[in-house]
Amino acid sequence: MSVWSRVSGRTRKALAAGLRALGPPLAAGYYAGLEELLIAADMGPAMAARLTAAVRGRSPRTREDAESALIDAALAVMSRRSRELDLTGAPACVLFYGINGAGKTTTIGKLAHRLRTQARNPLVVAADTYRAAGIEQMLAWAQRAGAASFAGKAGADPAAVVFDGVRHARSRGHDVVLVDTAGRLQTQHNLQQELAKVGRVAARALEGGALESLLVLDAVLGLSSLTQAREFNKAIPMTGLALAKLDGSAKGGAVISIEAELDVPVKLAGVGEAIDDIEPFDPEAFVRALFEK
Ligand SMILES: Nc1nc2c(ncn2[C@@H]2O[C@H](COP(=O)(O)OP(=O)(O)OP(=O)(O)O)[C@@H](O)[C@H]2O)c(=O)[nH]1
Ligand SMILES: [Mg+2]
Numbered sequence: 001m002s003v004w005s006r007v008s009g010r011t012r013k014a015l016a017a018g019l020r021a022l023g024p025p026l027a028a029g030y031y032a033g034l035e036e037l038l039i040a041a042d043m044g045p046a047m048a049a050r051l052t053a054a055v056r057g058r059s060p061r062t063r064e065d066a067e068s069a070l071i072d073a074a075l076a077v078m079s080r081r082s083r084e085l086d087l088t089g090a091p092a093c094v095l096f097y098g099i100n101g102a103g104k105t106t107t108i109g110k111l112a113h114r115l116r117t118q119a120r121n122p123l124v125v126a127a128d129t130y131r132a133a134g135i136e137q138m139l140a141w142a143q144r145a146g147a148a149s150f151a152g153k154a155g156a157d158p159a160a161v162v163f164d165g166v167r168h169a170r171s172r173g174h175d176v177v178l179v180d181t182a183g184r185l186q187t188q189h190n191l192q193q194e195l196a197k198v199g200r201v202a203a204r205a206l207e208g209g210a211l212e213s214l215l216v217l218d219a220v221l222g223l224s225s226l227t228q229a230r231e232f233n234k235a236i237p238m239t240g241l242a243l244a245k246l247d248g249s250a251k252g253g254a255v256i257s258i259e260a261e262l263d264v265p266v267k268l269a270g271v272g273e274a275i276d277d278i279e280p281f282d283p284e285a286f287v288r289a290l291f292e293k
Pocket of ligand 1: 098099100101102103104105106107128134182183184216244245246247248269270271272273277
């Protein structure tokens with residue numbers, strides 16, 4: 001069983017049972033039923049209608065044909081941008097941001113561990129200076145991951161911590177800098193401005209090294225993350241999404257709509273609370289796990 005079969009268990013069960021109950025695509029009411037199932041999987045009415053129309057356009061005769069048309073249709077609307085993290089430069093930097101509790105610190109800890117297993121030498125920068133506990137949580141994860149860390153003082157300007165962190169990384173030969181930032185709401189104007197500054201300062205400090213800006217989304221929130229994402233994108237344009245808590249999500253279908261709406265690829269998926277519960281996002285395996293029994 002692939003890791004993707006752990007994803008969105010409830011959505012998958014409901015979809016599988018629903019598709020079975022609908023019968024073959026030639027049955028009366030099939031397409032109305034399909035559209036309802038997709039809405040129930042949190043794809044949103046517009047995407048549900050779009051995917052249903054795409055399946056209908058293929059005139060499938062069997063359930064298997066309909067399912068494979070659905071998989072093709074879903075993959076066709078997802079982002080075509082590269083899902084690989086660009087880690088070129090000396091150092092490169094991956095900046096994580098998002099609302100409170102989304103999963104930023106955990107995702108960074110897991111990624112630091114993963115990079116260590118790939119013979120990388122990451123430096124974790126704890127720039128959640130908003131709370132002392134935020135710094136401590138990041139440092140504890142870095143230690144668990146066997147990664148070096150750099151922290152500012154509680155209350156310090158996070159942009160200054162990032163600037164110093166990147167310089168520290170360069171002087172010590174770290175090839176990747178992973179930056180944790182404080183959780184904030186998309187509606188908190190001052191905190192969004194602060195975030196924008198962190199992004200600008202990181203870009204300047206990197207001197208040409210790649211900057212990945214990953215918005216961390218709590219997959220449990222489903223489609224409601226779209227508004228959030230649009231606002232955060234104004235502060236720091238995203239190069240990708242990190243989806244945390246996909247294991248617990250009942251709203252896996254939202255991933256398809258969010259990617260299609262924003263044209264931003266999910267690059268990392270969190271599938272549990274343990275240190276190795278992180279995967280590069282694989283849209284094909286994800287969509288197949290969602291629609292196939
Ligand atoms: N099941 C599951 N839980 C997760 C995952 N990622 C994070 N969590 C949990 O979500 C909670 C919040 O995670 P954090 O990493 O602290 O989130 P954060 O965004 O850093 O939070 P703040 O710093 O408070 O804004 C913790 O209890 C994590 O264990 C995941 O992929 N799966
Ligand atoms: Mg945190």
